[in-house]
Amino acid sequence: MGSLEDRVYKNLLKVPKGRVTTYKELADSVGLKNGQRAVGCMMKKNPLPIVVPCHRVVKSDGSLGGYAYGEVMKKRLLSKEGVVVKKRRIENWDETLFRF
């Protein structure tokens, strides 16, 4: 507890369904100014895939980015939560993006 990854996961849990956050925002929220890739690594290593919704983490330009279980699955999961994804791009970006 208290480790970097734990803080990342905890912050990610704050993101409600139907909203998403970005690697940048998440990294910044834990004190890392340029830890976007580091966050990606943590998501990839995600020890609690069910509890931690890594599919709600997308790129800053509105594209979904990658996903350990495939981008298709990521898109499906997001769509199920109400996030509209149009050709690898999230619609209503400012409405969908959750800010800490």
Added chain:
DNA sequence: CGGCTGGCGTCGT
């Protein structure tokens, strides 16, 4: 302990 890779970001072309 050194080097490479990766679910990325930002800037320049």
Added chain:
DNA sequence: TACGACGCCAGCC
């Protein structure tokens, strides 16, 4: 708007 190059931080070999 799309693509390429460089930079960043945390793991893995």
